[in-house]
Amino acid sequence: MPTVDISSANGKDFSGDALIVPVFSGRERHRLPLSVSKVARAVMDESDFKADYQELVPLHHPNGVKGARWMVLVGLGDEEQVTLNKIRKAVGSAARHCLKKGWKDIGLLAPSTVSLDHDAVQIAATEGVLLADYEFTAFKGAKPEPKKFRNVEVFTNGDDTRKARRHLPVIQAGVAACHKVRELASTPAGHLYPETFAAEAQKLAKQHKLHCEVLDEKALAEGGFRSVLAVGQGSSKAPRVVKLDYKPKDAKRHVVLVGKGVCFDSGGLSLKDASSMETMKDDMTGAAIVLATMAAAAQVEAPVRITGLMGLVENMPDGNSYRPGDVLHSRSGKTVEVLNTDAEGRLVLSDLLHWASEMGADHIVNLATLTGAALIALGDSVNAIMGTDQKLVERLIQAGGDTGEHIWQLPLVEEYRDLLKSPLADLKNISGIRWGGTITAGLFLREFVGGASWAHVDLAGCWSSKERDYRPFGPSGEGPRFLLDWLVD
Ligand code: BES
Ligand code: ZN
Ligand code: ZN
Numbered sequence: 001m002p003t004v005d006i007s008s009a010n011g012k013d014f015s016g017d018a019l020i021v022p023v024f025s026g027r028e029r030h031r032l033p034l035s036v037s038k039v040a041r042a043v044m045d046e047s048d049f050k051a052d053y054q055e056l057v058p059l060h061h062p063n064g065v066k067g068a069r070w071m072v073l074v075g076l077g078d079e080e081q082v083t084l085n086k087i088r089k090a091v092g093s094a095a096r097h098c099l100k101k102g103w104k105d106i107g108l109l110a111p112s113t114v115s116l117d118h119d120a121v122q123i124a125a126t127e128g129v130l131l132a133d134y135e136f137t138a139f140k141g142a143k144p145e146p147k148k149f150r151n152v153e154v155f156t157n158g159d160d161t162r163k164a165r166r167h168l169p170v171i172q173a174g175v176a177a178c179h180k181v182r183e184l185a186s187t188p189a190g191h192l193y194p195e196t197f198a199a200e201a202q203k204l205a206k207q208h209k210l211h212c213e214v215l216d217e218k219a220l221a222e223g224g225f226r227s228v229l230a231v232g233q234g235s236s237k238a239p240r241v242v243k244l245d246y247k248p249k250d251a252k253r254h255v256v257l258v259g260k261g262v263c264f265d266s267g268g269l270s271l272k273d274a275s276s277m278e279t280m281k282d283d284m285t286g287a288a289i290v291l292a293t294m295a296a297a298a299q300v301e302a303p304v305r306i307t308g309l310m311g312l313v314e315n316m317p318d319g320n321s322y323r324p325g326d327v328l329h330s331r332s333g334k335t336v337e338v339l340n341t342d343a344e345g346r347l348v349l350s351d352l353l354h355w356a357s358e359m360g361a362d363h364i365v366n367l368a369t370l371t372g373a374a375l376i377a378l379g380d381s382v383n384a385i386m387g388t389d390q391k392l393v394e395r396l397i398q399a400g401g402d403t404g405e406h407i408w409q410l411p412l413v414e415e416y417r418d419l420l421k422s423p424l425a426d427l428k429n430i431s432g433i434r435w436g437g438t439i440t441a442g443l444f445l446r447e448f449v450g451g452a453s454w455a456h457v458d459l460a461g462c463w464s465s466k467e468r469d470y471r472p473f474g475p476s477g478e479g480p481r482f483l484l485d486w487l488v489d
Pocket of ligand 1: 340342344345370371372373375431
């Protein structure tokens with residue numbers, strides 16, 4: 001993490017590698033500090049830079065800015081249309097440009113708007129720079145040092161900085177957690193499998209003073225986690241379940257976070273095709289989010305008790321695999337007819353959600369890369385949410401809006417519950433029709449939460465198919481920031 005300084009200076013004396021200058025289109029550029037507005041105006045007059053949203057112009061040795069080697073103008077578009085998410089993303093694009101150039105000492109002129117809170121703008125802009133500051137080189141042969149910023153100086157040109165500075169630790173913890181999720185989800189399944197993932201959880205738990213318990217195969221059998229064991233039985237890598245506990249004094253609420261941690265999803269005997277398997281090392285993103293969020297919550301001393309459950313398995317075809325047609329006696333006592341071994345996430349979660357429901361917590365939130373149908377419905381920038389507690393669902397949607405990690409609700413349509421009826425067992429693990437797959441998966445999970453206040457996030461937004469704004473190609477790292485927004489509240 002770079003050092004971050006937020007001051008009310010105007011950036012005139014900044015002497016680092018590059019100063020990022022967000023600019024509104026139209027006449028609003030006059031609101032830039034004088035030192036910079038001359039340059040911006042000249043560029044706008046002489047080039048076709050219109051300051052459209054996300055438009056970038058890097059200028060070398062700009063006139064009027066004393067020490068900075070570069071000034072990067074980035075468009076915010078029309079001021080009337082601006083939002084905090086747009087600011088975060090536009091600044092993030094400029095910061096990605098700087099990062100790729102290897103520039104390390106970065107200045108940022110926080111934009112000033114009439115319509116938005118100054119503090120919130122400062123926070124969003126700073127966050128855009130920090131979120132962009134990510135490169136993962138662990139698997140490059142020469143092991144190059146990842147490009148990283150060293151110092152980030154934010155200039156507010158006279159605006160009060162107290163609130164933003166006070167909020168900075170939460171931003172930094174959220175960004176670190178986002179990057180942790182990106183790293184874990186990027187790590188190939190040959191390296192990150194249940195045992196090594198559990199070890200990683202123990203390591204992070206120790207750093208953040210979280211209580212951590214790892215259930216191995218024997219403990220899972222004793223604990224009745226038969227669905228977890230069934231999904232994992234085709235792999236040479238044995239399953240693990242990790243339980244993390246963060247227990248601050250005087251906590252009035254207790255939340256359980258449950259994460260799907262399928263370290264690789266081949267589909268099992270209901271094998272996926274080759275291209276569908278390419279990104280399935282990321283099928284553990286839910287568990288990574290649980291781990292990273294708890295570390296961040298502990299770091300900022302969130303005032304709520306949090307229990308984290310991670311269900312870690314590998315789903316593989318093998319002579320010992322569970323089969324289509326098998327009936328599982330889940331931990332809850334409900335029996336499940338498995339008709340497709342690729343609908344494995346809901347089986348893993350069924351045991352964990354049942355365990356969570358026994359804890360008597362105020363809320364249960366599970367996070368899972370559960371269905372391809374969520375991507376079909378919402379694309380890869382919006383996550384799906386469903387739940388039994390509308391207030392909880394709405395609070396999480398709001399947190400998604402606040403953090404730019406978008407979440408959209410799908411209905412748990414009662415009529416579709418019939419599609420999960422099995423002639424043989426209490427229910428089956430697929431609906432048997434293609435339509436509404438995200439909803440039927442949600443309905444399946446609901447069977448295991450008892451009467452709890454529960455929400456399920458289907459993580460369609462966990463993998464960016466291309467680089468954009470502050471997001472690199474690959475795992476987006478979404479999750480911890482919206483959860484933290486809620487937990488800290
Ligand atoms: N991990 C996948 C869901 C997934 C697929 C997430 C593609 C992101 C991208 C999950 O285990 C799965 O395979 N679900 C099946 C369910 C089906 C068999 C009912 C799916 O979505 O095809
Ligand atoms: Zn699957
Ligand atoms: Zn899966």
